[in-house]
Amino acid sequence: MMEQRAYDLFMQNLVKGTSHLALGQEAVAAGFGEAMRSDDYTFCTYRGHNHTLVRGASMTGILGELMGRECGLLNGKGGSMHLMSVEHGAMGSYAIIGAHMPIAAGAAWSAQYRESGQVAVCFFGDGTTNIGAFHESLNFAAVWSLPVVYVCENNLYMEYTPIGDVTAVKNPGADRASAYGLEPILIDGNDVDLVYATAQAAIAKARDGGGPSLLEVQTYRHGGHSRADPGKYRPDEEVKAWLARDPIPAYRKQLLAAGVSDSTLDTIDQEVSDRVDAAEATARSSSPPPLDIADTDLWADGTSTWRT
Amino acid sequence: MMEQRAYDLFMQNLVKGTSHLALGQEAVAAGFGEAMRSDDYTFCTYRGHNHTLVRGASMTGILGELMGRECGLLNGKGGSMHLMSVEHGAMGSYAIIGAHMPIAAGAAWSAQYRESGQVAVCFFGDGTTNIGAFHESLNFAAVWSLPVVYVCENNLYMEYTPIGDVTAVKNPGADRASAYGLEPILIDGNDVDLVYATAQAAIAKARDGGGPSLLEVQTYRHGGHSRADPGKYRPDEEVKAWLARDPIPAYRKQLLAAGVSDSTLDTIDQEVSDRVDAAEATARSSSPPPLDIADTDLWADGTSTWRT
Amino acid sequence: MAQLSYREAVSAAISQEMRLDDRVVFIGEDVAAAGGVFKTTEGLQAEFGPVRVRDTPIAEQAILGAAMGAAMTGLRPVAEIMFSDFFAVCWDIVVNQIAKTRFMSAGQCSFPLVIRSANGGGARFGAQHSQSVENWAMAVPGLKVVAPSSPADVKGLLAASIRDPDPVLFFEQKSLYGTKGEVPDGECVEPLGKAKVLREGSDVTIVGLAAMVPKALKAAEILQDKHGISATVIDVRSLVPLDTTTIFESVSATGRLVTVEENPRLCGWGAEVSSLVAEELFWDLEGPIVRVTTPHIPLPSADALEDAVLPSVDRIVENVVRLAD
Amino acid sequence: MAQLSYREAVSAAISQEMRLDDRVVFIGEDVAAAGGVFKTTEGLQAEFGPVRVRDTPIAEQAILGAAMGAAMTGLRPVAEIMFSDFFAVCWDIVVNQIAKTRFMSAGQCSFPLVIRSANGGGARFGAQHSQSVENWAMAVPGLKVVAPSSPADVKGLLAASIRDPDPVLFFEQKSLYGTKGEVPDGECVEPLGKAKVLREGSDVTIVGLAAMVPKALKAAEILQDKHGISATVIDVRSLVPLDTTTIFESVSATGRLVTVEENPRLCGWGAEVSSLVAEELFWDLEGPIVRVTTPHIPLPSADALEDAVLPSVDRIVENVVRLAD
Numbered sequence A, B: 001m002m003e004q005r006a007y008d009l010f011m012q013n014l015v016k017g018t019s020h021l022a023l024g025q026e027a028v029a030a031g032f033g034e035a036m037r038s039d040d041y042t043f044c045t046y047r048g049h050n051h052t053l054v055r056g057a058s059m060t061g062i063l064g065e066l067m068g069r070e071c072g073l074l075n076g077k078g079g080s081m082h083l084m085s086v087e088h089g090a091m092g093s094y095a096i097i098g099a100h101m102p103i104a105a106g107a108a109w110s111a112q113y114r115e116s117g118q119v120a121v122c123f124f125g126d127g128t129t130n131i132g133a134f135h136e137s138l139n140f141a142a143v144w145s146l147p148v149v150y151v152c153e154n155n156l157y158m159e160y161t162p163i164g165d166v167t168a169v170k171n172p173g174a175d176r177a178s179a180y181g182l183e184p185i186l187i188d189g190n191d192v193d194l195v196y197a198t199a200q201a202a203i204a205k206a207r208d209g210g211g212p213s214l215l216e217v218q219t220y221r222h223g224g225h226s227r228a229d230p231g232k233y234r235p236d237e238e239v240k241a242w243l244a245r246d247p248i249p250a251y252r253k254q255l256l257a258a259g260v261s262d263s264t265l266d267t268i269d270q271e272v273s274d275r276v277d278a279a280e281a282t283a284r285s286s287s288p289p290p291l292d293i294a295d296t297d298l299w300a301d302g303t304s305t306w307r308t
Numbered sequence C, D: 001m002a003q004l005s006y007r008e009a010v011s012a013a014i015s016q017e018m019r020l021d022d023r024v025v026f027i028g029e030d031v032a033a034a035g036g037v038f039k040t041t042e043g044l045q046a047e048f049g050p051v052r053v054r055d056t057p058i059a060e061q062a063i064l065g066a067a068m069g070a071a072m073t074g075l076r077p078v079a080e081i082m083f084s085d086f087f088a089v090c091w092d093i094v095v096n097q098i099a100k101t102r103f104m105s106a107g108q109c110s111f112p113l114v115i116r117s118a119n120g121g122g123a124r125f126g127a128q129h130s131q132s133v134e135n136w137a138m139a140v141p142g143l144k145v146v147a148p149s150s151p152a153d154v155k156g157l158l159a160a161s162i163r164d165p166d167p168v169l170f171f172e173q174k175s176l177y178g179t180k181g182e183v184p185d186g187e188c189v190e191p192l193g194k195a196k197v198l199r200e201g202s203d204v205t206i207v208g209l210a211a212m213v214p215k216a217l218k219a220a221e222i223l224q225d226k227h228g229i230s231a232t233v234i235d236v237r238s239l240v241p242l243d244t245t246t247i248f249e250s251v252s253a254t255g256r257l258v259t260v261e262e263n264p265r266l267c268g269w270g271a272e273v274s275s276l277v278a279e280e281l282f283w284d285l286e287g288p289i290v291r292v293t294t295p296h297i298p299l300p301s302a303d304a305l306e307d308a309v310l311p312s313v314d315r316i317v318e319n320v321v322r323l324a325d
């Protein structure tokens, strides 16, 4: 299982060329992905490639979607910010800040109503804690005791603005848990084992009828906010310090210390790299989507007809 | 000044026949009205008749507006839920839950920018603490250290639903202050002297650059939510207990104990009653608004023209 | 046939569907224990219990987000937005999330949900509780939009909306809640996307929606009696899907079209209908297309003012007469 | 005359007005220290300082509520909503508060504020970052609605919007940010509510807005060169107030109208213009009124798909040719 996680981590690092990367934040997706049951629900943001991948969505589908190809998870209709793979419980990536938080509550409500034992896990950023939907969702989930785990990935910045400049509390997630009758939980999000353990506990609690959790995991994105952003607003020191805490080499070190051999890890690296190469090649060779799909699937009958 | 406050209180009790009454909550408006400077700003809700009156708006204007007459504060264009008297600092009554909270922050921002020393005071109910605009406003006001005092009048119910059924914390205002780095403040809202003192302190702090406050004042509305509601969902015991804590007779008792004579108070009662009678008579005899005002004042040029 | 009020038909439809399908659940503010501020959902919690019929906090984004998340994972939620003006506080969930996600995901999941809301003026509630906003909804791809004018249609169309596999915004007109009418006994479902010809005439086609329908019918009587003008009256009933077939057939026959809208003028549904006819039926037209709407202003509160600005029977008559001249 | 990009013209207008009037302040997300995600407001904080040019939390209701409260108490705020799709998360403040309060209060206060936003498609951002929503705004009484197509108009119309005593929604078209054009030196203000005739022709009037204007101009060239059809091209520029005078004059002369809209079909501004012409200019028309729009769907993300659904020069040409036949 550890290897699986390492595998996931490495894998993430190799997904390139897109819009909102989570390089540096891989431990969060890896830890949660491992802790979830296969029928649990993931809701994430535009920065959701990792979260979608770890649920089992195909790498070709993801890369193809980023490239706007027919083989994309959404046939090119969604794009980088909207990855979704319902068959894998990846219930969508939402690009309006906070909007997916009540939707995740709704999926949790449905699980509660159907007594299915499923849990919804919802990822969002530090900046998202200042928008109204955050507040409505947390209160709603708490009052209805819904099986949903809200995970604030605090990477210190909204887009280009430091989170401390626009937030009334130091820890945007943890310092607000009490406003919803929840326990404050604040962890190092670059420690994949800790993330995994914390995720397991919160998911188990939700599954057992213990209601929602709000977790704040502290991490950092190595790059800018999006492709257009070189991230120059960040102090060099800060970037350097966090690069030194890159979860991937850190975890490699840990695995080595635990006795996994260098060559085993190199093999995994190579395998992952090969898989990424293959996925990229497949996506590259996939055609652009046929134009007539633009008119399909607005409605459940497959059409987009609005008149008789 | 005490007498002025008593006067206000009595006065409130006599405003009748409208939509969303605040009978039982008079001490809040009276206490705050006294504590505000004449150029401070009030923002309130549909349950805002008292808050508008204590700023100095004409009683005839208020009753006339409730009746849809030309003499109304808004010439009948606003109605019971939208009382406003800008010349008195009563910056409007807003009927969408939470919407006025960021607007109050804006007025406070303007005061801060103009260095005018003005403070904005914003009243809202317990139910309002669960909507997104509440959260956005509090964080925004705290981060910009705005001179605004947010006052949650906790009357135990949203419309017909007990606040405890839909809120994750016991005290919907006070238990959330810390989420915005603010001190929790919870007071008896039926004790007019306490309200006054608390208001004074929060307003002084805001005026001195100390930033926003969030106060929760506990009170009760004697009647139903609105004209259509007999309020039957409330346990008899509860209603009885709160009627026994009616701030108006309570304050009368206090004034008597402080040595104000019965006859002085009776005289005030009578004066107020006469003023209400006079206002009512004037409003009744006022005509309906001329129909052509429906086309006016959409734009600053006085017209509502949208085309050439 | 039973006589039901428009208001009673709402709970009749919801309870009919809840009996048939366990996946149907109903949530909103003050809707459950108290039966709703318009008393449209009285008795539902008593019959179906507090798990299926549930009160929410004042948090419209949470309500509709919850409905969306539930719909995409197997339930068929009905949610209430108390007044349609309040769509503005949760518009993102409606237009950016619910309306788009099926399309964006290339059909990976569907959103069988209904959002009911009390729409429109005439109750002297003032500008923030009186708008007709069905045109806001019509402008958004991915939403079906229904607005009934009679108790029978409330029951049949709401039942159909609940069964529909797509998101439906169901606009109940406040000013009609008290009206009564015959509603068929037993299971009652009326297909979406069909306009209804309520009166046949040869000179002009009057197209209305919701509260404008009874006014249009009244106007048609006066036009016939006082002016010798014979009008067809069509109740659109559903803006999306839009039954252009029925409307076009009639306009082809009469050569004249008048739309009657409660919404403020600009970009109302009547503009869309007018533009469709002006494009596709131009050669059949015998005169201008006239729109009767509320002027492009917010609704004033005073009774005299509100009555003066909402489209009235007289205003409809005048406009048709002007057109026919 | 200087060459400026559409993007640069934004900050040119804001800085021009901030220099002239201390009451003008500017707020938004990532707009101050970082100069905005589209780099439209670079340099403003450096020139005017962090009190007048200020970054906000991600809280659009707070941003626009703050702008409203400030406008009614003496400031002239300019606020940015980063993408116009995000209007949905703060729509209540726009439509129920800002738009209505002057009317409801019988004119007790005014709301001199501007909300700028990046609008429209073509950037492959997907359905939640690409909509054209100027028709949402046009449908709401109490909002002025402006959408420029050239750098000169960005500067002149944005300056005029800031000076205007009423709330203006100012839509900057994303796909035009990189375009360049001559902008007059010195103080530059262009009155609101005037459409602009960019090309005069005798056979048909093509009316466009924002990014559709250069496409319409290109189409007009092709129509002339390849089909011998002479087209007038009008840039609407401001939807409210709407310059019906200029549009009507041209349609009276040509007898034919084609509108070109980037928004999805239903209830677009073109429907309103069409319905006005069908009502008031019917007898001058020599053929159907044709609307060219994006189909009534959300925008797909892939470049091939997005290009296929947005109105193209070819689609405009085809429609005009069809009409002229």
Ligand SMILES: Cc1ncc(C[n+]2csc(CCOP(=O)(O)OP(=O)(O)O)c2C)c(N)n1
Binding pocket: A047, A095, A096, A097, A098, A124, A125, A126, A127, A128, A129, A155, A157, A158, A159, A225, D029, D058, D060, D082, D086, D089
């Ligand atoms: C309602 C809304 N406002 C603004 C934006 C633009 N925006 C996209 S990402 C972002 C920053 C989000 O910060 P955070 O929540 O910390 O997430 P991160 O990007 O750091 O993962 C902003 C402001 C948006 N997408 N939606």
Ligand SMILES: Cc1ncc(C[n+]2csc(CCOP(=O)(O)OP(=O)(O)O)c2C)c(N)n1
Binding pocket: B047, B095, B096, B097, B124, B125, B126, B127, B128, B129, B155, B157, B158, B159, B225, C029, C058, C060, C082, C086, C089
């Ligand atoms: C956004 C919005 N949702 C719902 C309503 C309907 N509504 C009006 S008053 C009210 C209850 C408000 O409760 P609270 O904040 O406690 O204020 P109170 O009426 O008790 O003074 C509700 C739900 C509204 N006006 N606006």
Ligand SMILES: [Mg+2]
Binding pocket: A125, A126, A127, A153, A154, A155, A156, A157, A158
């Ligand atoms: Mg962040």
Ligand SMILES: [Mg+2]
Binding pocket: B125, B126, B127, B153, B154, B155, B156, B157, B158
């Ligand atoms: Mg209350």
